[in-house]
Every structure is written in structure tokens, then in C-alpha cells.
Amino acid sequence: MEELLRRAVEYGLSLGAKYVEVRWQLDYGRWAGLRNGQFEFSAGFKSEGVGVRAVAGGGLGFAAAPSTEASAVLEAVERAVKLAKAAGSLRKRPVELSEESLAVVKYSLPPIDLDPLDLAKRLDEHADRSLTVRRFYASVWTTEKWVATSDGADVYSKVPRVYVFAMFIKHGPSGSLQRDVFLGGTSAEALRGAEKVVEEESKKVSYLLERARPISPGRYDVVFAPEMTGILVHESIGHPFELDRIYGREGAEAGESYIRPGNLRVKIGSDLVNITDYPAVPGAYGFYLVDEEGVVARPKRLVQGGWATEFITNRQYAAVIGVHSNAGARASAFDREPIPRMSNTYLEPGDWDPEEIIRDTKRGVYVVSYTEWNINDTRYSGRYGIFEGYLIEGGELKEPVKGFIEVDTPELWGNVDAVGKDFKLFIGTCGKGNPSQGVPVTMGGPTFRSRGLRVVV
Numbered sequence: 001m002e003e004l005l006r007r008a009v010e011y012g013l014s015l016g017a018k019y020v021e022v023r024w025q026l027d028y029g030r031w032a033g034l035r036n037g038q039f040e041f042s043a044g045f046k047s048e049g050v051g052v053r054a055v056a057g058g059g060l061g062f063a064a065a066p067s068t069e070a071s072a073v074l075e076a077v078e079r080a081v082k083l084a085k086a087a088g089s090l091r092k093r094p095v096e097l098s099e100e101s102l103a104v105v106k107y108s109l110p111p112i113d114l115d116p117l118d119l120a121k122r123l124d125e126h127a128d129r130s131l132t133v134r135r136f137y138a139s140v141w142t143t144e145k146w147v148a149t150s151d152g153a154d155v156y157s158k159v160p161r162v163y164v165f166a167m168f169i170k171h172g173p174s175g176s177l178q179r180d181v182f183l184g185g186t187s188a189e190a191l192r193g194a195e196k197v198v199e200e201e202s203k204k205v206s207y208l209l210e211r212a213r214p215i216s217p218g219r220y221d222v223v224f225a226p227e228m229t230g231i232l233v234h235e236s237i238g239h240p241f242e243l244d245r246i247y248g249r250e251g252a253e254a255g256e257s258y259i260r261p262g263n264l265r266v267k268i269g270s271d272l273v274n275i276t277d278y279p280a281v282p283g284a285y286g287f288y289l290v291d292e293e294g295v296v297a298r299p300k301r302l303v304q305g306g307w308a309t310e311f312i313t314n315r316q317y318a319a320v321i322g323v324h325s326n327a328g329a330r331a332s333a334f335d336r337e338p339i340p341r342m343s344n345t346y347l348e349p350g351d352w353d354p355e356e357i358i359r360d361t362k363r364g365v366y367v368v369s370y371t372e373w374n375i376n377d378t379r380y381s382g383r384y385g386i387f388e389g390y391l392i393e394g395g396e397l398k399e400p401v402k403g404f405i406e407v408d409t410p411e412l413w414g415n416v417d418a419v420g421k422d423f424k425l426f427i428g429t430c431g432k433g434n435p436s437q438g439v440p441v442t443m444g445g446p447t448f449r450s451r452g453l454r455v456v457v
Contacts, residue, residue, distance in 0.1 A: 004070060005148040008077050012054050013150055015081045019055035019097055020150040022077070023292060024068065025334035029141020032117035036134055037124050042117045045141070049334035054080040059088025060095045060316065064335035098318040098325050102151060102294035108158035112188050114140050119191075123164065126195045128202035133169035138162075145292070153294020159287060161186055161440060163427070166198060170205045177209040178371065179387060184427045186287045204388060208400055214457045215391070215403040221364035222405060222453045223357055223392065226424040228367050229347050230443035231384065234428070236409045237268070237275050238342040238443070240379035241302050242328075242432075243317040245340075253434045255377035258409060259308060264321070266308050269413025272350060275303040277312060279327060279343035285427040286441040291327040292338035300326045302345075306413070312340045332437035339437070342430055347445030350419025354447040357418045364392040365401065365455055381408050406454045413450070420447035
């Protein structure tokens, strides 16, 4: 494989490319599903091929081959160079890549010895049997990649992952309620305590369906638990901080950003808000050490002291603003182009005990988890449904409530006045691109409070 990749790189240069990047990727594993304890499916999967990017004639081109045959790979190189030249003829500004010190490394993580069907059955044993629907999907798979570039990157990686999706639904006289739970990581250790999570979250569905009452609409001080912190960070900070989105690449596909190219350093939140994206968090679902362009991963300090300070980027968009890449280039499969993506994105911890934040809140809502969320094209305004939430009166938790938090991003983060010491990450699959790409990510942080937010029914 190493010889094939080097041959492909050299062939691209011989065709007049200024830069050539060749990535072999192999994804393989098994997945299985249960519905109400009954077998639904079990299957293996495998995807293998080579993706090629080239800079030529001022443009950037991408092509892929579902094969490792030399003829197919070299044909993909030809297509990538041809597409790059065609794109370059239409550009006002030629594509440039940031200059980087690129990795030459091989790394791998230990395999995960779990059977997805056995895993789903084991977790189902702990789910509440009174539910109308309980569904489990489990997957164990491995991704192998080898990236070689014309400017020196040579990176092999092998990363296993385990993923569990649990869906709990209850129908009753007062309506219906659904809770989705996602578990996983890059080792079996990531599932420690999964049985307890399944037991607790499945029981909450019946309890909250019967007990939660619509909240009285108004302005409340809202205390967000770590799961809520995660979805808020991901949607209102992570996506709008992708530099290709800021420059309009995603405009016709997944939206734009409230941050504009001419005004990158903007005030996002209070002085207590510090948000980071870091791929190399050990065991995390979004883990990697080197990105698809050969750049070594490091913490991306997206927000510091409330100010936007850094953006998720690859080498192309880093060059646009005159900075180094921060290893944000990711691709979900061999036939997908590496583009700026999140990995493990989180709010940095503060110095409050979570219980102390609640005791300090006179009138508010404690939101533990969500049912759904909606966010506008620029990620400026969001609406988040409450799955588990409790009224706070005089610093004490009261009855469970249901409703929606409607908030603008500057208000959400600008009104933060307390950030907890606790810290937890939650897994997800982040979608982006056209053709679409779903990549493993985690999101989270500590408990925090934001003052005076609008809560509606």
C-alpha cells in the first residue's frame, strides 16, 4: 500500500499538480439491532478505497476509486488533477495551502473485543419493560487510514470504535415521550456503567411522561447539565466556527455562520466562557492524533474569555486567513473529501460545584437533557426541547417541567455567570457536506448557568 500511495503521488505531480494527497481508507465491522428484545438484524460491513486530492491550475480537485488496483487509483489521480484545473479556470483567487510541518507516523489503538448483538441483548436486559418501544442498535468497527502527500506527510492509523444507540418510547393517556441515548468510544472501557445509564434513562421516560407539567412561559435563570452543555456547544459554537462555513462553502447545503469573513474576532460570551475542540482526548469517540492532511492534532481554542479566537480549519482555509492549520481536516470514508470538522468539542470547567449553582439560583430551570433541537441557518438562534428539567425555587429543585428554551447565541453565552467543576462528554455523529458525511464526535463540558433566558411551552 505504501508503494502504491507514493506512486500515485508522483504520478499526480507528473501531470502538473502543485500538490497531491492520496488517502487509502478501510472501514470494517459488524452491527446489530433489537426491538423490544426481539432480533431485528445482524450484519457485517466493509468499505475500502482510495481518495485523491490535487491542487493544479489554481484549483482543487477530488476523486476516488473503490479499489486498490493500481490502474484504478492512477485513474482517480488523473480525474482529480483534471477537476482541479477545470475548477482553477473559474476561480478569481487560486487555491493555496498553508505551510505545515507534517507528520510521519504510524499509530493504532487496541482492538475492541465485543459482539454487537450480545452487547445489545445485555443492555436490553436493563431497560424498563413498561415502555411501548425499546430499541437498541450496536456497532463495533475499525477504521484504517494511510495518508501520503507530496509535501511529506506519511501517516498510518488504525482506530476501533464502539457505538450504541438506544431509543425508548412510551405512549400513555397524556401523550407520548421519546428518549434517545448514545454511548460509545474508542475502547470497551467507554461502555463502563452503560447498564446503569440504560436503566435510569429508560425509567425516566414513564416518570416524566406522567409527572412533567408545562412550564409557565417567561424569563428564567437556566442551569444546564453537561449533556445540554454538549449540544449547545456543538450547535451554537462548533458548526459556526468551521472556517469553510464562514467563507460560504456550506451555504447552499447546511447553512452559514453568524461570524462573517470580515469580522472574525467577535465577542461570543462572558469572560467565563472558554470552549475547546481537541481530537486527541484519550478514549473519546472523535479521537485522532493526525488529520487527513498530515497535520498533528492539538487543542483548538475556539473561544477564550468570551472572545472568538480560533476556528476549525484545514490547510486550504487556514491559508485564506494566513494562519497554520489546526488539524481539522476529516473525511468519513474513502470517497469523501476532507473538510473542516469538529472532533471533541467542550466548554472548559470552572470553579463552581454543580449543587452550589442550583442553590445560588432563586428562580430558574435545571435542564438535564433534551428531546430535540432546531437552529437557524447561521447558527445564531436556537430552540431546544426539554426532556428532563426541573423548576428551581429558592435554590431547591421542585417538580419536573417540560417546554422549550428559545435563545440567541450571544444571549446564551453572554449571560453565563457560573461554570461548574464537573465535566462529562457525550457522543454523537456529526453531519456535514455534500455528499453528506457523518463523523464520530463527542460534545460536553460542565454544568453552567445562563441568566434570564426565554422558556416557552
